[in-house]
Amino acid sequence: MIDSNVAVISGGVGAARLLRGFHRQVEQLTAIVNVGDDMVLHGLCISPDIDTIIYTLADAVSTERGWGLEGETWQAMGMLGRYGGQDWFSLGDKDLGTHLFRTQRLHEGATLTAITGELSAAWDLDLDILPVSDDPIHTMVTIQGPDTGTEISFQDYFVARQHSVPVTGIRFDGVGTAIETSNVVAALEQADRIVIAPSNPLVSIDPVLAVGGIRQRLAIRRDDVIGVSPIIGGEALKGPAARLMTEFGMECSAVGVASHYSDICGTMVIDTVDSALAPEIEALGMRCIVTDTIMSEPGVLESLCQTLLA
């Protein structure tokens, strides 16, 4: 156990993997999690990034899918299919238990922060998983194509349309009035090291940074903030990060990511394949660390976490 207090600005899958490297290895670990993907579907309140983190850290996540639970069944979705219901967002039977609990507790007046703590405790996790805000935030995406200029929900873009359509706008609905929780404020003040996970900068990290004073709070801690580039060799391991960066006129590289975070992040970790980019990143006034970052490869997660703590 390393005597360190680490806070991780988190999206879903990529952040969950990184958190797994820190879990039970550092004294105090906090995930500050995106809630822009949250939605109400079939009346149920669903928090995809929070659940991916919980299931991953509980070693309960499906290794095949990377989301949802191992040993999952799909009886409810089968029935929904019989009725011609909306079944584009797959809800496993076990997973539904999580959404039933969250929805009931929210209706009872509990905060998402409190409920996430209850879920986390039920899985015997030893970290604080904190939604960045208890206020609702909904990431909305304006897409081009047959429905030019149509604004749709993030999950509609990401899941139903499999992020295969051009995007011309991203908006975080509700972020104007949303504030970060006091737990998040305390975590950012008390952390020795603040890590920006290799999540999608535009749709996973930005909706965290856009809440209340988060960006300013990180700027104050800039020397202790260390980002991990999700772009390796000009591509994202998974998901639409590279495509979105290009669509929004950003350089699709570790330099583009570093530039996006340069006001809040003193150090950038980039993959060995991108080592030639280090001077460009240092030219942005950031330190640059070159190391292996593909966490699915043997031994890389452990060494990456050691690097981030060093």
Place this chain on the structure above:
Amino acid sequence: MIDSNVAVISGGVGAARLLRGFHRQVEQLTAIVNVGDDMVLHGLCISPDIDTIIYTLADAVSTERGWGLEGETWQAMGMLGRYGGQDWFSLGDKDLGTHLFRTQRLHEGATLTAITGELSAAWDLDLDILPVSDDPIHTMVTIQGPDTGTEISFQDYFVARQHSVPVTGIRFDGVGTAIETSNVVAALEQADRIVIAPSNPLVSIDPVLAVGGIRQRLAIRRDDVIGVSPIIGGEALKGPAARLMTEFGMECSAVGVASHYSDICGTMVIDTVDSALAPEIEALGMRCIVTDTIMSEPGVLESLCQTLLA
């Protein structure tokens, strides 16, 4: 196929069994169903009586339990149990698909009547299952005991407390402004025969009768209304009907049931074991038919349905 148009005033299990006898046997069959048991749980809109009727008529109901689906699994409830969530109302995984669909469609603005038609069509049923009203009605029960005078929901009484506590009051919340649907009005006008199912008079049939002009509409059709007593030999086959009738000062017998319906029902069907009660029922100004009424016994359902159509 008998050229008859039959409407059945229905609760859940008992009504579903009777409807199964009529289904695909008469030209036009309509169930007018209690919605007082409906509830929102974990954010999901649940209509227990409607679902029991659909599942029973689809031959999909669990024969062991008499409610819910055959081949059901309980993964969601298992997960809810892990979280210490409210698991007193068992929601099977398949069954959840029905509630997800209903909730989503209600949130989209569809009426309960339309949604019930969609569910019914998906199960290839050949009858009209009509909620008595599209307006919400909630049967509330005032119980005695440790929580003297506490008013609780019907499902809390019926399922969570297994109808084992004394009841001092029954109230149909919302019934003052609820109106019967135009489909229900048409069904009651067009039916050759209107059957009052052997459901609980106080908590299954009364919340139907209490809606808008239903009682008056039945009174007009009194000569064509035929009730089946759920009380046989002074006892109910299932559930708290006998206990509730006693608690509310009614005679706990087929006579008590007949008396309860005497203004709206011209004919009462009672079980052979109660044949001695026929004169008392006739003294109420009703015809009385004595026959076998225990539908779970071989051949009884078929003969009972023939009697009701005669």
